[in-house]
Amino acid sequence: MRRLFDDELNDLDTGFTELGMLVSEAIGKAVTAFVNHDRTVAQAVIDNDHQINDREVSLEKKSFEMIALYQPVTTDLREIVTILKAVSDLERMGDYARSVAQSTIRVKGNKRVAVIEQHISEMGRIVQQMVADVLDAYVKDDDQRARQIALVDARAGDYYQLIYRESIDQMRQDPEVVVGSTDYMAVAQFLKRIGDYVTNICEWIVYLQTGKIVELNPRNTTDTPTDE
Template identity: 65%
Template sequence: MREIFSEELADLHVRFSEMGMLVNEAVYNSVKAFVNHDRELALEVIQNDEAINGREVDIEKRSFEMIALQQPVTSDLRMIVTIMKASSDLERMGDHAVSIAKSTIRVKGNTRVPEIEEDIAAMADVVKQMVEDVLDAYVKKDAQRARDIAQQDQQVNAAFKTIYDKCINEMQRDPETVVGSTDYMLVGTYLERVGDYVTNICEWIVYLKTNKLTELNVNNQETM
């Protein structure tokens, strides 16, 4: 029985990692579509979200079955709970990627501001790296690295504030940019939220190692 459980747990880890790669790709492609005004790529992100949602449902179902049928010991149960909670955060990150993709479709044809779009692309690069790093930290169960990754969220928050301020100034300067700048602020908000969810996953990695729920970023507005 123990061998079967270990195999199922390993499979669960693989499924979570695969889901994480799908989400990371969705975040990257959504911003790429937005900056490049690529409607087709945006539609692809929206369509692919169904696969991400399906992965989350599958992980949750398998997790509950393992708890009910295998009656795992405390350390294994902590592992399963971590996967369930972290996969929920991944699913929400995918939802924000979809929101960015929808902004791409909505903003097409409006007056654009290249400087702000460059800031959004730079912010997205930081967020994408955070997603990649947290998935690696999860695989390696590296609590210290998770703590370090969570600190990068402050950089994401600062980038969002810069984008927000520039959007306000641009709208005041040129009313023609109001619609586009509003979407810039929304996209910045979505990326900022992805950063928060990465921090949530960092907290679950720390929980996995310490059995303690630790708030790593007091600026996070999302509760786990």
Template identity: 65%
Template sequence: MRRLFDEELADLDASFTEMGMLVSETIGKAVTSFINHDRQTAQEIIDNDSQINQREVVLEKKTFEMIALYQPVTIDLREIVTVLKAVSELERMGDHARDMAEATIRVKGTKRSASIEKNIAQMGELSKTMVKEILSVYVKDDAQGASEIAKQNQAVTDMAHQVRNDVITQIEDDAKLATSGTDYLMVAGHLKRISDYVTNIAEWIVYKRTGKIVDLNSGSSSFI
């Protein structure tokens, strides 16, 4: 029985990691398509969003089945609960990537700002990297590493505030940027929320390793 449980747990971890990599790639594509005004890639992201949703459903079902069948305790139960919670966070990240893709399609023909888009690209790269890194520390069961990744959330927050300030300043100078400026704020907000969700996963990794509930996100979840 123990061998079967360990095998299923390993499969669960592998499926969770695969879902995380898919989400990370989708975030990267969403930001790149927004910056490059690539409506075709944006539409593909929207069309493929159901793949992430389906993975969440499958993983959630698997965790419930394992709890019912094996009735795990202590560290085994914490590991299953961590996956159950973390897949929900990944699915939300996918939703934000889809929303960024929708913004890409919506802003066609509006005036853009190269400097703001550069900052958004940097936000996107850091957010995508955080997702990849949190998957790595999950596999390593590294609570300290998870805490270190969560600290990067502040850098994303600072970038979001910079985007907000730049949008306000540039709209004051040129009212034609008002439409795209609204989308810049929305995209920055989506990336900020993605980094918040990474922090949430980091908290669950700490819980899995130590059994303690911690708060690694001492800042605000919003920058507006």
């Protein structure tokens, strides 16, 4: 029985990592499509979102089945609970990647601002790297690294603030960029939310290793910046 449980738990771990890789790829493609104004790639991200959703449902179902069948306790139960919670966070990241792609479809023909798009590209790279790093931390059972990754979310927050203020400034200077700048702010917020969900997974990794529920970056929010 123990051997069967370990085999199924390994399959669950593998499925979680594969889902994370799909999400990371979707984020990277969505941001690149937005900055490059590539509606074809953006549409592909939208069309493939069902793969992320299907995998989330499959992993959740598998998790519940293992809990019911094996009735695991202590560390084994924490690992299944961690995956159960984290796959939901990954699916939501995928939703935000899709939202970025939808913004690419929507902004056709709008006047663009190169400097803001560069900041969005940089923010996207930070967030995508956070996703890759948190998956690695999970695989290596590294709760200390998870704590460090959560701190990186502050950099994503800084970019969000910067993009918001630059967008407001551009709208004041040129009414023709109002629609485009609104999308810049929306995309920045989508990326910021992805970073927040990475932090959630970091918290679950800490829980897995310590058995303690922690709140990393408790002051970190996606509230609209103050227009100073």
